[in-house]
Amino acid sequence: MKTKIILSILFVTAIITSCKKSFLELAPVSNSNANNFYKTKSDFDLAVNNAYSTLYTMYGPTGLVSYCGELMSDNATLYTVAGSGSITVGDRWAFRDYTLNSANNVVNQLWSDSYVSLYNLNIVLEKITDAALDEGYKTQVTAEMRFLRGMYYFYMVQAWGDVPLVTKPITSGEAFTTGRTPKADVYNQVLEDLKYAADNLTAPDKVPAPGRASNAAALTLLGKVYLTMGNKSLAAQTLQQVYSSYNASTYDLLPEFGSLWGATLAQKNTKESIFEIQYKGGANNPSSTYWPAFAPFENFAITRFGGGMNQVTDDLYNEYEAGDKRRDTSFELGYFKGANWIAIKFQKKWKDANAPIVNAAESCNNNFMIMRYADVLLMLTEATGDVQYMNRVRARAGLPLYGTAGYPAAQYPTLDLAIEHERRMEFAMEFHRWFDLKRTGRAIPVLTAKGKLVNANKLLLPIPQFARDQNPDLGQNDGY
Known part of the structure; x- marks a missing residue:
């Protein structure tokens, strides 16, 4: 059995410790001087695990x-919802209602979390350059950190547009004068990072441990970036490398959606x-919290x-076709509270x-x-317009294939609409939907038709x- 990597949050984790510190100058919490710490392979193994632990923040249920x-x-809505520290219920409702403002405490937290996470990657990248270690190991670590950095900036640039592009740990003075980088340049850095990762990461069966990035992961993300940038040709070439390079013993759909x-x-x-x-459930382990976090606030019968x-919208639930196995696998319809x-x-x-x-x-054990x-x-x-790939997904769901008599062509008369529908059904609540709608230019018509003030x-x-307040040169996005 393979030994699982448990990405513990260790003592080198960076946090904001004082309002006097810039959001970019985020020093690690440690009594050890960073210059003295990053020396041995064990030091870097620890730092790499810590860098991977930023996934718990960026992809957490409130990330x-x-x-x-x-x-x-x-896809999602909020009814009664928990607050947390300085974050109020209203701060969270504002995302659902498109009533955000620059003082929103969730926005503050997400921005800070993003740059804390980047610090953890950038310091490893800086320190490993001159480390007296095996060159193959150094290349592997560099590729993993650049994969994570490319992924984080990919989502940050979609969320904020122009953002400060920071590719090394910087001083307080530098932070206060670091402005936002045009999104085109941020995308160029994302491409550079992911291309490097794709060229230098190992094959899936050679990764150091489960949870570590492979070249297939880098290629998959790179393909999505190309799609987002509107380059379907390069997206197709990149994704075909994943599709063609690995046989079904490495990558394939599981026979049943529920097995996932x-x-x-x-x-x-x-x-x-x-x-x-x-993740690994239980005390003193990094445990999964998606199930309890996404359960109703008043629900003490299930969690x-x-x-x-x-919380799942009726609009999402009702879009599933009759006989789609994914719907009942994905959602609860309610719960008993006593006899009610x-x-x-x-x-x-x-x-x-x-x-x-x-x-x-609950300290859950789900990945x-x-x-x-x-x-x-x-x-x-x-990327290609070839429906054979989508039809494999539909076949597993137990549905008529696109292009056959049983397909609901009246509801989805074009291939673009068919793909949009299929992605929504397949990836419900897996954090894809808004990014998909933005990528295809469909966010405004789809969301306004459903009452969103967008x-x-x-x-x-x-x-x-x-x-x-720290750096007035950052400016503000239009509309705020």
Whole structure:
């Protein structure tokens, strides 16, 4: 059995410790001087694990990709929801309602979390350059850190547009004078990072441990970046490398959609998973919190503590075709509170009914898939217009194939609309929807038709006021 990597949050984790510190100058919490720490392979192994632990923040149930990918889309809503520290219920509702402003505490937190995470990557990249270590090891670490950095900036530039592009740890003085970089230049850095990662990361069967990035993960993300930039030709070439280079023993759809979801070892790191965040339930472990966080806030019959985040909209639920196996696998319709049935839709993909209770909440054992093979297939149809890839996804769902008599062509009369529908059904609540709609230019017509008060300006988050107070040259996005 392969030894799992548990991406513990270690003592080199960076946090904001004082309002006097810039959002870019984020020093590590440690009594050791960083210059003395990064010496041995063990030091770097520790730092690499710490860098991977930033995935828990960026992709957590209340992280940047979740807020944008689902809550700002037509998939998710909020009813009663928990606040947290300085973050109020209103701060969270503002994402759903498109009423954000620069003082929103969630926006502040997401911005800070992003630059804290980047610090952890950039310091490893800086220190490994001159380390007296094996060159192959140094290249592997550099490629992994650049993969993560490319991924984070990819989502940051979609969320904020122009952002400060920081590719090394910088001083306080530098931070206060670092302005926003045009998004075209940020995308160029994303491409450079992901190309380097694709060229230098190992094949999937050679990664150091489950949860570490492979060249296939870098190629998959690079293909998505090309699609987002409107270059379908390069997207197709890149994604075909994943599709053609690995046989079904490495990557394939699992026979049943339901086999993807659960907390057992057999449901982790399967041949459908291309890049997956590793969790392990129980005390003193990094545990998955998606199931309780996305359960209704008042729901104490299903989970010990429901966070109320990303509740499922009727609009999403009702779009599933009759006979689609994915719908009932993905959602609960409600729960009993005593003898009373509470009708409210919420996800169950990350359900862990046997999770132990730690600090009054479930400590779940589910992993989270950032990229899976179904995404490669659907992106290939988007990039090439060839429906064979999408039809593999539909076949698993038990549905008529596109182009056959049974396909609901009246609802989805074009291939573009068919892909949009299929991606929504396949990846519901997996943080794709808003980014998909933005990529295809469909966000405004789709969301306004469903009552969202959205326009072109509101498809970007505001630059946080606290960051602008530190550096007025950051400016502000239009509309805020």
